[in-house]
Amino acid sequence: MSESGNGSPAVLTLNAGSSSVKWALFRMDSLPVRTATGKIERIGLRDGIVTVTDVATGHNERRIEQVPDHAASVRLLIDQLAYSGKGLSVQAIGHRVVHGGSRYADPQVVSAEVMEELRRLSPYDPEHLPAEITFIEAFGTEYPQVPQVACFDTGFHQHLPPVARLLAIPRRYETLGIRRYGFHGLSYAYLMEELERVAGRDAARGKVILAHLGNGASLAAVRDGVSIDTSMGFTPASGLPMSTRSGDLDPGLVSYLARTEGMTTEQFHHMVNAQSGLLGLSEISPDLRDLLAQEGRDARAAEAVALFCYQGKKWIGAYAAALGGLEQLVFSGGIGEHAAVVRARMCEGLEFLGIHLDREQNEANVAVISSPESRVTVRVIRTDEESQIAQSVCRLLALNEVR
Known part of the structure; x- marks a missing residue:
């Protein structure tokens, strides 16, 4: 998968969790078309599981790998993309970010300011945010010219009415961002x-x-x-x-x-x-x-x-x-x-x-x-978070219009 220029335009989506990461590649047509998907599971355990599916052929590969930490999973994934992304030119990378706090609801192009806020929010969700930050940083290093977009799981619930948003604890904690956010x-x-x-x-x-x-x-x-x-x-x-x-x-x-x-x-x-x-x-x-x-x-x-x-x-x-x-x-x-x-x-x-x-x-x-x-x-209805991320990235960056 090339960073830009050669190959069909594509979007990569990443969904990193505490012990797994799911990814998908989408070729950019009038709507994103999935070409490959994969998952790395049991990160940090003795036998990690790596699964890759070629959507066009239906070929599915499953193998056991040693994946001691998220850094190792990043390297595995980048190596896999070099194969699965042949003929594709990645134009953007979309990340599922579980928590956007009070500040972020809509998808955001990743910047130094966004990263600073995600690090500040890490104590809100120590099960997910540190892994997501690791992947954003690693792919920023690997593909420095490619924009990355954070898509927030809390965004759908941004308009919760106060009666559903407030926690019945002292009011001062609301000013610190402690309230009901909602996920998925x-x-x-x-x-x-x-x-x-x-x-x-x-x-x-x-x-x-x-x-x-x-x-x-x-x-x-x-x-x-x-x-x-x-x-x-x-x-x-x-x-x-x-x-x-x-x-x-x-x-x-x-x-x-x-x-x-x-x-x-x-x-x-x-x-x-x-x-x-x-x-x-x-x-x-x-x-x-x-x-x-x-x-x-x-x-x-x-x-x-x-x-x-x-x-x-x-x-x-x-x-x-x-x-x-x-x-x-x-x-x-x-x-x-x-x-x-x-x-x-x-x-x-x-x-x-x-x-x-x-x-x-x-x-x-x-x-x-x-x-x-x-x-x-x-x-x-079968859900598809990866497709939702890809569409959000395309809308934010107007990738289809660029084509």
């Missing part, structure tokens, strides 16, 4: 665009609940195309229980565990982000597929699945109340797109809201899974 914004922005495409503008401007259910899980209430509430708050650990994150907890646990077990703030942070959720409850696995396979013979697995579905149902009910009704319910994310049993259990008992699923349609994972008598249209 790139996914939600994509889902709203897709909803308008498949169902029309009126549907997308109605009363909508979006459920992004994956390793990280959250829901958002959207009215007139604007987020009015969302389950994640100041950090991505809040809201629903997730694969390894606790979701909402009684804050009194912090002082209780400090007194009784001598638990430090760092240990508590690690526990609620990496040892809790489905993994902590089941003591088996953070993967819902594993728990569904074992729930018939292991009570811990069954209870973990039941709690996840029960909490999802509660948020749907709460957001129907916040919206003053419900017209569209959209499931997405790895669990939301593929786990029919989870969708069914979350919707069970919500007939009073007008939600009725078609069992066969739900089990077939089709686009509309509600029955004809359902007042609420229940949909399954």
Whole structure:
């Protein structure tokens, strides 16, 4: 992949997490066209996993690599791009940045000022921001002439009303930026665009609940195309229980565990982000597929699945109340797109809201899974954060117009 000049214009998207990084290459046509994707997983563990897919041929490669840290993953990725990006000339690099704080909502061209603010925000999200900063710096060094764009996961929720934004703690902390932000914004922005495409503008401007259910899980209430509430708050650990994150907890646990077990703030942070959720409850696995396979013979697995579905149902009910009704319910994310049993259990008992699923349609994972008598249209839409990043980069830099 050349930096400029030779080859078809392309955009590279990067989504760096605490132990993984996902990437995609898009050729610039009238709309971005994905040509290759990849993922580096288990960074820092004994056996890293590198996956690369050539979209045109469908060829998929998976191999084991030693990836001791993010610096090593950067080198691996740059080497891979030299192969996957043949014939492409990268015009811009888009990064998913989980937290934009109070200052950044819209995509930003990376500058010294932006980097300074991201470093200041690192304590807001130590699970993601340090890795994202590492990748921005490394690719800035590797491709110094190529503009980089930060796309913020918090941006979709920038207009949360005060009643959904404020935390009930002393007011002075709000001036320090401590409030509810919400996350999964790139996914939600994509889902709203897709909803308008498949169902029309009126549907997308109605009363909508979006459920992004994956390793990280959250829901958002959207009215007139604007987020009015969302389950994640100041950090991505809040809201629903997730694969390894606790979701909402009684804050009194912090002082209780400090007194009784001598638990430090760092240990508590690690526990609620990496040892809790489905993994902590089941003591088996953070993967819902594993728990569904074992729930018939292991009570811990069954209870973990039941709690996840029960909490999802509660948020749907709460957001129907916040919206003053419900017209569209959209499931997405790895669990939301593929786990029919989870969708069914979350919707069970919500007939009073007008939600009725078609069992066969739900089990077939089709686009509309509600029955004809359902007042609420229940949909399954595959999310695509990488495509959303690429489109945001193109809009900001007017790359299609340059061509």
